[in-house]
Amino acid sequence: MITPAFELTQDPDFLTIVIKVPYARASEFDVYFEGEDFKFYAKPYFLRLTLPGRIVEDGREKASYNTDKGTFTIRLPKEIPGQYFEGLDMLTSLLAPKKSRSAKPLVEEIAASAELSEEEEEEFDWEIEQTPCKDSAESSIPQYCYGFGNLRSGVFQRLQDELSDVIDIKDPDQTPVDERRRKRLEAESAKFEPDHYLADFFEDEAVQHVLKYKPWWVDAHKKMTALKGESHQDQVTHTVGENIFVFSEEEREQLRKFTNKSYLLDKRSRHHVYLGLIDILLAYCYEVRVNEGDKNVESSWNIRKLSATLCWLEGFTNVHDVLVSFGRRVMCYPLYRHFELVTRAFSDTVMILQLGKAAVLKCLLDIHKIFMENDPAYILNDLFITDYCIWIQKAKSKKLAALSESLQKTTLTKSHIGFELEELEAAAVLVQEEESMLKAAGRVSRQQLPSSESETSDSEESSSTSSETEGSDSDEPESSTSEDGKINSVQDTLQEERTAPLIDCNGLRQGTNTSTFEVSDEKSKVSLQSTTPGKLIAELEKQMHTAIRLSEQPEGSGTPGSVLQEQDENRVSESDRLSEDTDGKGNYLEVSSKTNPLLFLCGTNEDED
Missing domain, CATH: 2.60.40.790 (Immunoglobulin-like)
Structure with a gap:
């Protein structure tokens, strides 16, 4: 059939x-x-x-x-x-006959066989739960539960290859809930990047664009609010579901393929189921908004990564913990990490819950389809989404209304998330203000620059000219510190001689402007040309005439030889005086090259005609 x-x-x-x-x-x-x-x-x-x-x-x-x-x-x-x-859109629930409902969780409901009488059905339970035999070694290892209503365990022991691509927790079968939460918080703290958050905080054009997008539930919520204002009836939410939430043929086909199940949940498990539903819807609302209703290859990753219920098999204890977990994960993992996206997903989830279980079922069917088209994520359908799609059809509308009220009363601030977001923003704002002040000061200085540019350029040119002059005066690098000290001492001694007329060892002034003095110290040779003024030339001529007259003196007044001998003695005494300021050999004198040095050579054994 x-x-x-x-x-x-x-x-x-x-x-x-x-x-x-x-x-x-x-x-x-x-x-x-x-x-x-x-x-x-x-x-x-x-x-x-x-x-x-x-x-x-x-x-x-x-x-x-x-x-x-x-x-x-x-x-x-x-x-x-x-x-x-109520619940005419819940096709899976309508297909289930009442008499065949089971009290055991996750057991498929089947119609009673026509060949069996009611007495036979009561005598033998065809749906009794059977537990496979386990070895003593396997039974000694504790296994922790997870999945919808914490009704599953041991699933990932058979799915090790797909484990790393679906969830972040390692070995969930041997990891208790408290340990999962601790590891999740550590992973989120390690993943948080302040630079990424501040970039989205200051450059939020893309974020503001997606915040303007209106999903389908926004218009539906407005219509429901308008109908409530007109009729003042409690059943307005249900009529809006009938008139607005029309399931497509594809969605109806999804509902027909689900196998009806009954869930025996204790109070704690039901609490976890409702809180897990909020967590999954928050992640779904973020995904729909940032992609503006379109689906892409990242849709599956966004939903399961932002939901700690799906990614870490988390079991929450209160609504505030759900919001904090979602806010932390938005700050760590997706492309857009902005706090306004957290608050907008929060308000979207409140709207969906207020619209009733038809709106919730429509969202869950969309999530089911997204995971079904993604190869590793289909495991999450088996663990959570399929059961949520079946369970929500039988959930009480009053429970969802109470859940939406509790969610609406819960507040979430940046300080609750725990990444010091407000401190980061304040520090970044201060840095921005300092940068703007520096830029303003730079503009003012550039405006004043033309009046002082000429002075700066003149000083730069004079300094460059002096450096070039100094470089041209010295053909060799400067001596070491000790050598400079010696040379400077000689310079002080010969300061008067540098400014006085030049006198050679014979008592004659040197007046030629082409005479070259060559000297060498321990490291270098310097060749200089002396340019004596014209006055010295005139004095030199007078000295030459005097020498000639002395050579022509009459007898008795002295011979030229005696005059020359006296000059030789004077020359020796002068040489002795100069040797005191030389290196002890009586050969060289040197003045620092920084002040146009003049180097003297005094030949003590030189013959003169």
């Missing part, structure tokens, strides 16, 4: 069921309804529904068949006119 596609609608007095049965014979069909049970048969289609309210056969029922579309439309009167049937 084939379960046909179907949908249910209602008005105050009637329940309408539309069943799609293409290629079926319109003349051969059977319809049965009584109380909450409805059955339809048209070969090869069979449909059995457990309705959320009672219907009655009173002559007002009608049925019609559209041959073009291949659909049966059946209108059935309600037993209590005006009664609202």
Whole structure:
């Protein structure tokens, strides 16, 4: 038998069921309804529904068949006119017969076999839970639970290859919940990057753009608020779900493929399920907003990475812990790490919960589809999302309303996240202010620069000229410190001789401007040309005339030889005086090259004609 596609609608007095049965014979069909049970048969289609309210056969029922579309439309009167049937969109729940519901968790519900009587069903339970035999070594190792309602364990022992691509916790079967939380907090603290956060904080054009995007639930929430204002009824949320949240054919097909299950959850497990639902919806709202409703290859990664329930198999204890965990993960992992995205996802989740379980189911079906199309993430469907899709159809609307109120009353600030975000922002603002002040001061100095540029350039030119002059005066590098000390002492001694007329060892002034003095010390040779003024030349001529007259003196007044001998004695005494300021050999005198040095050579053994 084939379960046909179907949908249910209602008005105050009637329940309408539309069943799609293409290629079926319109003349051969059977319809049965009584109380909450409805059955339809048209070969090869069979449909059995457990309705959320009672219907009655009173002559007002009608049925019609559209041959073009291949659909049966059946209108059935309600037993209590005006009664609202809740959960008509929850197709998986409607397909489950009430009598076959199991008290054990995660057990598939099957219809009772027609061959068994009620006594046989009561004597033997076909759905008894069977536990496989385990070795004593395996049973000694503790295994911790996870998944929807903490009803799974040992799953990742069989899925080691896919483990690293799906969740961040290593070896979850042997890791308790407290240890998972501690490791998660350490990983988040190590992953946080202040530079990335501050970049998104100051350059937030892209973030502001995605914040302006309006998902489908924003308009739906506005319509629900308007209807509440008009009717002032508590059931407005349900009617909005009926009128707005129309499931697509693809979504209906997803619901038909789910196998109905019942979940036996204690109070603690139910608490974890509701808090895990908030965590998953927060991650989904972030993903929808940053991608503006489109899906890409990163969609699966975004949802499971931002949800600690999916990524770390976390079990929360209160709503505030859920918000803090989501805020920390937004600051660490996705492309856009901005606190306003955290608060916007928070308000989006409140809207979805206020819209009721039809809106929540629509989001869960979308997550299920995203994970199904991603190879490693399908494991999360088996652990969480499929069970959430089945469970939410039977959840009480009052519970979701209370959950949305509790979430709306919870506050989240940057200080709660724990990364010192406010301190980072304050420090960055101070740095920005200092940079702006420096830039302003730079602009002022550039405006004053033209008036002082000429002086600066003149001083630079004079300094460069003096350095070039000094470089040209000295052909060799400067001597060491000790040598400079010796030379400077000689310079002080010969200061007067540098300014006085030059006198050679014979008592004659040197007046030629082409005479060259060559000297060498321990390291260098210096060649200088002396440019004596014209006055010295005139004095030199006078000295030459005097020498000639002395050579022509008469006898008795002295011979030229005696005059020359006296000059030789004077020359020796002068040489002795100069040797005191030389290196002790009587050969060289040197003045520092920094002041146009003049080097003297005094030949003591020189003959003169």
